[in-house]
Amino acid sequence: MLSLILVFFVALEHLLFGYIEMFGSVQVQSKAFGFPEKELQNNTLQIALSNQGIYNVSLGLLVIAFIIFNLAANSLILSMIFVVIVGIYGGLTVTKKIWFIQVGPALLALLSLVLAL
DSSP states (O other), X not given: XXXXXXXXXXXHHHHHHHHHHHHOOHHHHHHHHOOOHHHHTOHHHXXXXXXXXXXXXHHHHHHHHHHHTTOOHHHHHHHHHHHHHHHHHHHHHTOTHHIIIIIHHHHHHXXXXXXXX
8 A cells, every 4th residue: 555655746847847858937837847938938848848748747646647547556566667667767867856755655655665575
């Protein structure tokens, strides 16, 4: 049960990330992602954030679907591995804060899933 709660939390995080990337104001995006507001007023960057947002929303919904339809633990493990890999890359390329906000919960969920097997 703890594993599912942790995985669900990671999925909700990605829905929130996607919402902020797609619909958040420049001020909210700046605070969440650490970009200067002036840069976030660039239309090209806004399009890139929106595209990234749809992937985060899709990932969040996919993981929730895995939970709802009780798909194999292997699907959830694979999803958490994906989140960790993407988070590590994001931490290296954007802000190290991602390692705590995204990678940390996903690693906890992954560890919990593996230990539950």
